[in-house]
Amino acid sequence: MRPLLDAAARDEDEHIARNGPLPWQRTPGALIGALQEAGLTGRGGANFPTWRKLARTSVTDRPVVIANAAEGEPASNKDKVLFAHCPHLVLDGLQLAAEAVGASKVYLYGPKGTVVPQRKSDRFPIVYVEAPDTFTAGESSAVMAAVEGRKPRPRDASRDDMLVQNVETLARIAQIARYGPRWFRQHDTFLATISGAVRRPGVYEVDRTVAVHRLLDLAGGIEPTRAVLVGGYHGTWLKPDDVIADPGAGVAIALHGNESGLQKTAGIVRYLASQSTKQCGPCRFGLPALADAVAQRNLPQAARLAGLVDGRGACHHPDGVARLVRSSIDAFEEEWLR
Known part of the structure; x- marks a missing residue:
């Protein structure tokens, strides 16, 4: 469709x-x-x-x-x-x-x-x-x-x-x-940009209630797929069998089974910290500290900082970063605990 x-x-x-x-x-x-x-x-x-x-x-x-x-x-x-x-x-x-x-x-x-x-x-x-x-x-x-x-x-x-x-x-x-x-x-569809561990990255039009594996099938997912970041850099990590409840910005980034989900998340959080407009404490100080905590696999510190920046910024940018970090804790718990 x-x-x-x-x-x-x-x-x-x-x-x-x-x-x-x-x-x-x-x-x-x-x-x-x-x-x-x-x-x-x-x-x-x-x-x-x-x-x-x-x-x-x-x-x-x-x-x-x-x-x-x-x-x-x-x-x-x-x-x-x-x-x-x-x-x-x-x-x-x-x-x-x-x-x-x-x-x-x-x-x-x-x-x-x-x-x-x-x-x-x-x-x-x-x-x-x-x-x-x-x-x-x-x-x-x-x-x-x-x-x-x-x-x-x-x-x-x-x-x-x-x-x-x-x-x-x-x-x-x-x-x-x-x-x-x-x-x-x-005909309620949405446009999804699919990238990462897929053979045919690009923009696809899909049904609003779509399973993650359907996106992977469209773009030629490379097995095994460990997780997919849905919704963009402010999104959440989902498993291939999950159904997408909210496509957010219409982005799906597939993570291969051999890739580190925590390392991928750390890179994104570091980027997001660099993109803040530094208007408030949560962005100026909280996001760089959160990026460090994720890079160092410091789970207690990352969870604490995610709670501190969430809902306290001059805009919703810190909220999106906190959501991503919390999602990574759920999806890649074994990596956090190594």
């Missing part, structure tokens, strides 16, 4: 011929109600109900809508692939979201070199803002800061007048507006 990637088109004319014209809703609240019925949740990692975000923004003064194409997650490539092959589906969703909330401004926030196609269908002009190549630059509050001309630093706060939507979420909005909530519930 590839209902999203099969909508690919080279230009706007081919897009319209394949997918139909941009389905303006015109009736206030129509799109928000359809999204609620469809049960669409965000595909950028937070998994928050999309309709709630639109409804909240729609009642503010001079709302702003932002397409978030910044893919700071090193193991993810889904947004780049989607925007390269289906940009018009993404832009349809952006226009429809802007219509639904009565946007005063519309932005596309993406990596350097992102090209925003000029389209005759659009009613809302799109302003492109370049995203820096950092892990935290795609966090929603950092995106809001960037479009206002400030440094893209994440904060543990949100603004109701700014709607930030991942580009995959916007593409799904466009499909729900075209085909309806019932169609979407029958």
Whole structure:
């Protein structure tokens, strides 16, 4: 099943011929109600109900809508692939979201070199803002800061007048507006970037309720597979027989049976510590100390520090690192105890 990637088109004319014209809703609240019925949740990692975000923004003064194409997650490539092959589906969703909330401004926030196609269908002009190549630059509050001309630093706060939507979420909005909530519930897929111990790394479209081993089968998993990191660097280690409850950022990194799960985790935690914006104690001091504890296999210290940084940062970056570390303790306990 590839209902999203099969909508690919080279230009706007081919897009319209394949997918139909941009389905303006015109009736206030129509799109928000359809999204609620469809049960669409965000595909950028937070998994928050999309309709709630639109409804909240729609009642503010001079709302702003932002397409978030910044893919700071090193193991993810889904947004780049989607925007390269289906940009018009993404832009349809952006226009429809802007219509639904009565946007005063519309932005596309993406990596350097992102090209925003000029389209005759659009009613809302799109302003492109370049995203820096950092892990935290795609966090929603950092995106809001960037479009206002400030440094893209994440904060543990949100603004109701700014709607930030991942580009995959916007593409799904466009499909729900075209085909309806019932169609979407029958074609509820997500894009997964699969890498690591697989023969065919790449981006795959899979059912929302999928077993980990299905991802490995698609990408040609190399046996034996010890574990798979699902959800990205803020994700959790799962076993091949587990079912994915929350795909997070849509990332799956397969770990071969001969690899050290603890060593892999230590490298990721060290990277995440280097990517903090150093706005608070948990990031400035807690994450480097946590990286040291993981590298030294100091289980009591790692567990203690994970508890100290979790929920205490200026943003949710420390929470994600703590989640990864706790997951490694469950998945690789024998390595921790050597």
